[in-house]
Amino acid sequence: MLTSEFDYPLPEELIAQHPIEPRSASRMLVVDRATQTLYHRQFADILAHLREGDVLVVNETRVIPARVQARKLPTGGKVELLLLARRDDLHWEALVKGRRVGIGQKLSIGAHEQNGVTATVKAITPSGGRLLQLDTPLEDRLDRLGSIPLPPYIHAPLEDPNRYQTVYARVKGSAAAPTAGLHWTAELIQQATERGVQWERLLLHIGLDTFRPVHEERVEDHEIHTECCHLDELTCQRLNQARSEGRRIVAVGTTCVRVLESAARTGDGLLRPLDGPTDLFIRPGYAFQAVDALLTNFHLPRSTLLMLVSAFAGTELIRRAYREAVQQRYRFYSFGDAMLIV
Numbered sequence: 001m002l003t004s005e006f007d008y009p010l011p012e013e014l015i016a017q018h019p020i021e022p023r024s025a026s027r028m029l030v031v032d033r034a035t036q037t038l039y040h041r042q043f044a045d046i047l048a049h050l051r052e053g054d055v056l057v058v059n060e061t062r063v064i065p066a067r068v069q070a071r072k073l074p075t076g077g078k079v080e081l082l083l084l085a086r087r088d089d090l091h092w093e094a095l096v097k098g099r100r101v102g103i104g105q106k107l108s109i110g111a112h113e114q115n116g117v118t119a120t121v122k123a124i125t126p127s128g129g130r131l132l133q134l135d136t137p138l139e140d141r142l143d144r145l146g147s148i149p150l151p152p153y154i155h156a157p158l159e160d161p162n163r164y165q166t167v168y169a170r171v172k173g174s175a176a177a178p179t180a181g182l183h184w185t186a187e188l189i190q191q192a193t194e195r196g197v198q199w200e201r202l203l204l205h206i207g208l209d210t211f212r213p214v215h216e217e218r219v220e221d222h223e224i225h226t227e228c229c230h231l232d233e234l235t236c237q238r239l240n241q242a243r244s245e246g247r248r249i250v251a252v253g254t255t256c257v258r259v260l261e262s263a264a265r266t267g268d269g270l271l272r273p274l275d276g277p278t279d280l281f282i283r284p285g286y287a288f289q290a291v292d293a294l295l296t297n298f299h300l301p302r303s304t305l306l307m308l309v310s311a312f313a314g315t316e317l318i319r320r321a322y323r324e325a326v327q328q329r330y331r332f333y334s335f336g337d338a339m340l341i342v
Contacts, residue, residue: 001219001284006310007301008322016335017156019163023185027330027337031321033313034342038324043183043338046295052196053247054293055239059178059255060201062169064139065146070119072098073106081109081119082149084129084175084207085228089137091122093207095129109138110145117141127212127225139172149175151334153300164334173205173228179334180253180296198247200238204229204255204278213302219283224304226277229259236263236271239290243269248292254305257291257312258282264289283307284315294341298325298332313341 020026030039030049041049050056066083079098086092101107103121110116117138123131138145148161158164166181167189193199207227214222239249239260251257262278263271271290281304294312299305310318321339330337 003214003217003219003222003302005315006214006219006303006306008319008326010301010326010332014326014329014332014336015153016331016333016337017154019158019182019335020331023167023183024188026183028183029321029325029330029337029339031313031317031339031341033317036317038321040328041340044188046183046188046340047192047195049340049342050192050195050197050250051248053198053242053245054250055198055200055242055247056192056250056252057200057202057239057256057260058166058168058181058184058252059204059259060166060168060170061174061178061203061205061255062172063148063165063174063177064172065142065148066175067149068109068142068146070107070109072101073108073118079107081107081132082175083142083146085205086139086173087131089139090134092119092132092134092138093125093129094132096121101130107132110141117145126223151176153333154335168201170201171203173203174207176206177334178204178206178253178255180338182335183338184252198238198242200235202229202231202235202256202259204259206255213300214304214307219307222281222304224279224281226279227255227258228277229262229274231259231263231271231274233273236273239271243271243290249290250293250295251291252295254294254296254299254308257294257308260290261286261288282311284311286311288312296339296341297334298322298330298336298339300333309339309341 024044026043028041028043068081070079082095105121107119118135119132122133262280
């Protein structure tokens with residue numbers, strides 16, 4: 001399978017630079033797999049496409065201030081860190097923007113503070129990042145030392161950092177937002193609940209592959225980045241009961257798909273608890289076990305996320321949907337419009 005099959009042209013002006021207000025004012029392209037039909041809707045109308053008994057599964061991860069400025073010791077050269085994953089209190093995986101930051105390099109974080117943090121590069125990761133060892137825990141200081149890391153295709157400043165968080169974000173740990181959830185408001189969630197929609201939560205802290213394109217010529221040669229996830233026993237029981245009763249599992253975002261399908265990898269039709277990394281790479285040809293419908297945004301060309309939605313809806317239908325979205329001037333990527341695949 002060639003990576004070029006998942007490329008598409010996109011005018012730069014369609015890349016959304018600002019979140020729309022209110023959250024639910026975004027547009028929504030509905031993709032019906034059964035009829036191969038596309039419908040143009042507003043996200044505020046999503047309740048018309050949900051059924052009583054549907055189970056919406058959301059990712060309650062919260063974006064951390066993962067963009068951190070540092071200086072090389074002893075030279076003082078500037079370095080920018082993007083913290084991707086916390087291994088433990090003293091070890092973080094990070095992307096590093098700076099010249100010649102090799103193994104053994106010491107970095108000063110928050111040198112302006114009385115008690116700064118010193119990081120030492122211990123290893124270069126397979127993805128080209130760095131494994132950092134800290135002399136003291138950093139997590140409690142990130143609110144002072146870091147900033148919310150917007151994706152590289154967003155060039156406009158974000159006036160309200162909470163607009164890059166879902167309204168249900170609770171557990172800190174992501175380097176990027178689960179953007180399919182950005183459209184939901186507390187009012188819409190309440191209305192859906194009153195109509196008999198069941199809500200379930202899981203956790204996946206988003207890392208590198210959310211915004212890294214696939215560079216390999218063959219899709220199969222791409223080594224996907226692992227991401228830490230959590231799905232507890234009680235949630236699994238409720239999801240398994242819903243499936244046994246023939247109710248739909250609606251994943252809010254590709255991160256939820258990745259967790260749910262990872263939990264169903266045993267192949268017996270049951271979801272089982274998860275607590276740790278997943279390396280599941282979903283691409284066309286994958287047989288879905290746990291997800292019946294998907295709410296998502298429009299993804300980057302040549303990305304693993306575009307491959308995932310192509311696997312779910314069919315490559316040709318997704319190509320047609322993306323062509324239609326471009327022609328109809330939908331807004332793309334993190335602050336863009338939504339797509340509901342049923």
